[in-house]
Amino acid sequence: MTITKKDFKLIIPFIFFLIFGIYGIYSVDFISVSQTMKTTFEWCTIPTIIFALYYAYHSSFGYKTTIVIAIWRNTFTFIVMTIITFTSFQGILMLINKNIGPQKEYLLSGKITKLKFPENKKIGNKYSIEIERKLERDTIELNVPTNQYFEKQKFEKRMKIGSLHFIYSEE
Structure with missing residues (x-):
């Protein structure tokens, strides 16, 4: 070829x-x-x-x-x-x-309801958790850098809401 x-x-x-x-x-x-x-x-x-x-x-x-x-x-x-x-x-x-566009500060807080951790960490696998937010009365799935979380743990982190309304944090 x-x-x-x-x-x-x-x-x-x-x-x-x-x-x-x-x-x-x-x-x-x-x-x-x-x-x-x-x-x-x-x-x-x-x-x-x-x-x-x-x-x-x-x-x-x-x-x-x-x-x-x-x-x-x-x-x-x-x-x-x-x-x-x-x-x-x-x-x-x-x-x-x-x-691109406006970035707003946001405090993400809630309780972790579900863990989605791969058994073996490989390139491309992501750790994610589901957080039940009290103020918004919904659940959000969040990719996280480590697997040091557990169910029913209180989660609180300063995040940003970007121009497309995705909640994120660089660190």
């Missing part, structure tokens, strides 16, 4: 998009996952599908294969590209939330 100029024109922008998105995901230590997922789903579903279809089509077709292999490869590539694109859009929205 030889890489052509056309391939580079396809790959290079995607790599920058991916790096920018991954950087956004890891740019904060504490972030309200439920808010970021909901917003990314609402705002970026159609662009994600278009982007994934475009890359799946251009990365599979144009190569000499049978129709069955091309369909299988396109389907697999589409699924992988959808996941990668959605995650990158989520990271980009986190960067926008943190760096």
Whole structure:
């Protein structure tokens, strides 16, 4: 398989998009996952599908294969590209939330109701906790940097609310 100029024109922008998105995901230590997922789903579903279809089509077709292999490869590539694109859009929205527009101070307080810790910490795994907020009378899922929390623990932390209304803290 030889890489052509056309391939580079396809790959290079995607790599920058991916790096920018991954950087956004890891740019904060504490972030309200439920808010970021909901917003990314609402705002970026159609662009994600278009982007994934475009890359799946251009990365599979144009190569000499049978129709069955091309369909299988396109389907697999589409699924992988959808996941990668959605995650990158989520990271980009986190960067926008943190760096553009007004930022308000916020005191997040409540009781931890659920822990979501992976058994073995691997690259990409996040620790998260669910916090029942008394003032807002709801539950929020929060990514946290460590697993030093336990259920029914009182949680209180100075955070910020960014321009997209995601609750976050850099430390």
